[in-house]
Amino acid sequence: MGKYLSEVLGTCLLVLFGCGSAVLAGGHIGLVGVALSFGFALLMLTYWLEPISGCHLNPAVTLVLAFSKKFPIRDIVPYIIAQLVGGILGGYLLLHIAQGHAHFSVEAGFACNGFGEYSPGGYSELSGLITEVVMTTVLLLAALAIKCKKFPVDASGLFMGVTLASIHLLSLPVTNTSVNIARSLGVAVIHGGWAMQQLWLFGVAQLLAVVIAVVIFKVLEDE
Secondary structure, three states, rough: OOOHHHHHHHHHHHHHHOOOOHHHHHHHHHHHHHHHHHHHHHHHHHHHHHOOOOOOOOOHHHHHHHHOOOOOOOHHHHHHHHHHHHHHHHHOOOOOOOOOOOOOOOOOOOOOOOOOHHHOOOOHHHHHHHHHHHHHHHHHHHHOOOOOOOOOHHHHHHHHHHHHHHHHHHHHHOOOOOOOOOHHHHHHHHHHHHHHHHHHHHHHHHHHHHHHHHHHHHHHHHH
């Protein structure tokens, strides 16, 4: 059970640190600070939890590793369940912290992902879809890269952290950056309303990214 608990704990903390930086400190640290918070959180969690569970913390990562024969198929479902549970736990933990402020309101957004009128920068549904597909593909290719035999193991945490931070720096204004349905669900469940209604786009984008990443990685690996 250790690897499943590791995925629950890791995804919970990723949501708490990443989304928490936006909800609790966004007005002080800005978009750059939020991007770095996600990156630093993944960096820390990778070094801590990778020896236990591989530190997927993301259903798309689990799927792309499984389809690339770098992860057991039998563990797909329990891993994804653990990640979704961890994301929701992180969202509820953040909610209880945020409610300690007299002016807190979930309706202000709660770091939820959205498009159209709910995009931070007012970007369209198509822009959001393209952004999420491309950025998730980049993240998945990075996750595949660190599983290669020639990749320096000691650099995996730094590599993944920098990758996630870079992704957020570009895409936060477009969709508030998902690239992880467990992260999106964790706060959308609490917000409800439009956040749950728009969740489909992020699921579709990440499934498309899994297919694209597997194909690209296969071509690169063959070369």
